[in-house]
Amino acid sequence: MRLFHNQHVFDYSWDYITAANWKKYPNEVSTHVVAVDVLRRELDISGKVLTSERLITCKQSVPQWVMMLVGGSNISYVREVSVVDLNEKSLILRSCNLTGSSLLKVYETVKYMPHPDDPQNRTLFKQEAQITAYATFTKVCNKIEEWSVNRFHENAEKGKRGFDSVLKVLDESWKQTDKIMDGLAEKVDETVVDIKKTTDILIKETEKKSSKLASYYQYFSNAFRRSNDMTRDGS
Incomplete structure (x- = not known):
């Protein structure tokens, strides 16, 4: 059995990394991953824990002697189960190969978590794998x-x-979206200001006209009253 360990830091927040994880494949570098199919997706009752099961299809050249042992195919399948926990701020992915599993078992665990020194802006990535071969001869294993x-x-x-x-492309795309939204918000603010100005003008004009109408009403009311008074005096 062999163990593999890997660790590095992404200069993006955990929220950002978790969202981008679903866009990881396909990409121009990891060309060996040719398909990713979602088999199952469940959200717990709290709405804070998402469990997903995916089938990952890989196509990659392998040595002739390996192809003879596993059946002569360069297509392999991997089962992955991931858990996103918003309470714990963790994304854990566990995977195991389905192809050639009678000869070789690879159990992989990947963890994404906020970096302890800068949890708001950086994400710590940890990867572990347990690789075990099964063969009659130790040398072959x-x-x-x-x-x-x-x-x-x-x-x-x-x-x-x-x-x-992928992160770079998404970052540029999301920044562009932010610019569009900021521009839209600015336009909305300008429109609201224009509407307010127009409304204020209309209100003032209405108040002026209402004042004139009130004056006319008072004038005609007084004139009508004087006319009635003169009529009564003449009688």
Whole structure:
């Protein structure tokens, strides 16, 4: 059995990383991942914990001797179960290979959590894998495990660079969206100000006209009263 450990820091918040995780594949670097299918998705009763199950399809060249052992195919499938916990601020992904599992088992655990030194702006990434080969001869097991660790390390590097590229694209896209929303909010504010100015003008004009109407009413009311008084005096 071989163990693989990896750790690095993303200069983005945990919320940002968690949202971007669902857009990680496909990307221009991790070309070995050709498809990701969601099999199950459940939200707990609190609405704070999301569990997802996905089937990841990979296509990658492998040595001839490995293809002979696993059945001669460069297509492999991986089952992944992830849990997003908003209460704990954690994203945990656990995966296991389905292809060639009688010969080789790879259990991987990936964790994303706010960086303890800068939880608002950075995210800590931890990756662990347990790689175990099953073969009659120890030498064959060692060779399979050694190759698997090297391939795993290679794919981990691709995964990091691929996710960085996705984060960069999403960051630019979200910033552009923020600019559009800010511009829209500014236009709305300007429109509200214009409407208020127009309303104030209309109110003032209405008040002027109302004042004139009141004056006319008072004038005609007084004239009518004087006319009645003169009529009574003449009688």
